[in-house]
Amino acid sequence: MKNSVLWYLLLFMSFVFSEVKIGYVDSQQIMTQYEGFRLAQIELEKEQKRLEAEYNTMAQQLDSLYRSYEQQRLLMSDDRKKEKENELVAKERELQEFGMKKLGPQNSELVQIQNQLMQPILKVFSDACNKVGADQGYDFIFDAGTGGLLYSLESHNITDEVIEEMNKISTNSN
Numbered sequence: 205m206k207n208s209v210l211w212y213l214l215l216f217m218s219f220v221f222s223e224v225k226i227g228y229v230d231s232q233q234i235m236t237q238y239e240g241f242r243l244a245q246i247e248l249e250k251e252q253k254r255l256e257a258e259y260n261t262m263a264q265q266l267d268s269l270y271r272s273y274e275q276q277r278l279l280m281s282d283d284r285k286k287e288k289e290n291e292l293v294a295k296e297r298e299l300q301e302f303g304m305k306k307l308g309p310q311n312s313e314l315v316q317i318q319n320q321l322m323q324p325i326l327k328v329f330s331d332a333c334n335k336v337g338a339d340q341g342y343d344f345i346f347d348a349g350t351g352g353l354l355y356s357l358e359s360h361n362i363t364d365e366v367i368e369e370m371n372k373i374s375t376n377s378n
Contacts, residue, residue, distance in 0.1 A: 224343045224344070225340075225341055225342045225343050225344075226342065226343060226344045226345075226346070226360055227336075227337070227340070227342045227344070227345045227346075227360050227361070227362040228345060228346040228347065228348045228353050228360055228361060228362070228363075229333065229345060229346075229347055229348065229349070229361070229362060229363045229366050230347075230348050230349050230361070230363045231329075231347050231348075231349030231350060232349040233349070233363050233367075234329065234349075234363060234366065234367055234370075237367050238325070238367055238370055238371070239371065239374070240324075240325050240328065240370065240374050241325055244321040244322060244325060247317075247321055248314075248317060248318055248321055251314065251317050252307075252314055255306045255307055255313065255314060256307065258302075258306070259299070259302060259303055259306065259307060262295075262298070262299050262302060263299060265295070266292070266295045266296060266299055269291070269292055269295060270292060273288050273289075273292060328370045328373050328374060329366070329370060331369075331373055332366045332367075332369035332370040332373060333345055333366055335369055336362055336365050336366050336369055340362070340365070342362070345362065348361075
């Protein structure tokens with residue numbers, strides 16, 4: 205009995221006195237310095253501009269139809285007015301639907317493109333963190349960019365190593 209208590213006490217003390225190696229990365233720094241993220245942002249901005257240009261073209265066409273209707277309204281029969289008003293309402297609805305489907309904040313084409321562009325980058329980030337953590341013997345790696353870590357010595361910042369590893373992984377996969 206005394207031996208088992210002593211054994212558990214020694215085992216517990218070894219955990220207490222063992223050194224824990226903690227590292228952190230700054231995801232904001234990674235987003236500004238990692239080339240893959242920068243290229244994804246450029247691609248996303250290009251798609252956003254394309255969709256916004258298409259939206260603006262549709263809005264200009266709708267505005268032109270409204271102005272044309274206003275100029276000719278007094279000369280139109282009641283049936284023709286009603287027909288044009290229905291056409292304007294349909295075009296306005298079409299513009300709103302386009303805006304939500306293509307540019308909306310949730311489940312839009314733009315959000316789907318962003319997710320497609322970010323998925324491989326997040327995989328590289330995860331793989332790089334796992335490799336740096338395993339290779340350098342870290343017990344924990346935290347992301348300082350999300351506010352999950354409030355204090356750490358700069359000597360534990362492994363952001364540069366992770367960026368370097370991400371660039372290696374990206375180069376090897378191309």
